[in-house]
Amino acid sequence: MTASHAHPPADDDPRLLRVWEWPHAPLRTPAAAVEEFGEELRALVERMWVTMYHARGVGLAAPQVAAPLRLFVMDCSPREEAPPRVCVNPVIVERGEEVLSTEGCLSFPGLTVEVPRAASVTLRAQDARGEVFEVALGGLEAICAQHELDHLDGLGFVDRLGPLERRATLREYLRGLEALAGEGQADLGEVIALTRAALGEGLGEGLGEGLGEGLGEG
Numbered sequence: 001m002t003a004s005h006a007h008p009p010a011d012d013d014p015r016l017l018r019v020w021e022w023p024h025a026p027l028r029t030p031a032a033a034v035e036e037f038g039e040e041l042r043a044l045v046e047r048m049w050v051t052m053y054h055a056r057g058v059g060l061a062a063p064q065v066a067a068p069l070r071l072f073v074m075d076c077s078p079r080e081e082a083p084p085r086v087c088v089n090p091v092i093v094e095r096g097e098e099v100l101s102t103e104g105c106l107s108f109p110g111l112t113v114e115v116p117r118a119a120s121v122t123l124r125a126q127d128a129r130g131e132v133f134e135v136a137l138g139g140l141e142a143i144c145a146q147h148e149l150d151h152l153d154g155l156g157f158v159d160r161l162g163p164l165e166r167r168a169t170l171r172e173y174l175r176g177l178e179a180l181a182g183e184g185q186a187d188l189g190e191v192i193a194l195t196r197a198a199l200g201e202g203l204g205e206g207l208g209e210g211l212g213e214g215l216g217e218g
């Protein structure tokens with residue numbers, strides 16, 4: 001999830017991790033439960049905080065930095081009163097009514113998607129020391145927790161859309177990536193190629209292209 005914090009870490013902070021873009025494999029692979037609550041985990045959490053604040057995100061899941069573990073961090077304080085939270089092995093034990101939420105994602109540069117989510121959730125998780133806690137979340141925190149938890153299951157927010165809408169959204173994503181690459185931004189060649197390949201999956205070339213175009217701007 002994205003938003004803006006006032007003072008992000010410096011670009012050359014050695015603790016920064018690479019944030020992988022969808023559809024790189026770490027973003028499409030379910031993560032494993034965290035079993036060791038030691039120094040290594042706490043170091044990863046610290047680096048995730050630095051990386052999240054640097055990217056001006058409100059949430060970051062371990063698979064986004066290619067760590068295949070069930071863990072996310074979130075800090076929704078730019079938008080609402082909320083403490084920073086480390087959520088290890090999280091599960092949603094209760095959900096409220098469904099709403100449509102408009103979201104960005106650090107792993108989908110430039111894309112905004114409307115996704116159905118529960119307006120409130122009760123989350124059970126462990127902190128970085130393994131202590132179990134349960135918390136009732138509403139507002140942006142509830143949305144963010146669901147978004148990040150999806151990453152732990154190998155899902156991006158486009159996977160919450162119906163098949164045709166997903167395809168149209170991926171075409172929009174691809175166009176946005178191509179525009180960013182045209183402006184000389186980063187090394188997006190690989191993610192562009194992977195997204196093209198993902199669009200080629202499933203429906204078959206000719207039929208798929210036609211369906212995608214038809215829905216694209218509607």
Ligand SMILES: [Zn+2]
Binds near residue numbers: 001107
């Ligand atoms: Zn995300």
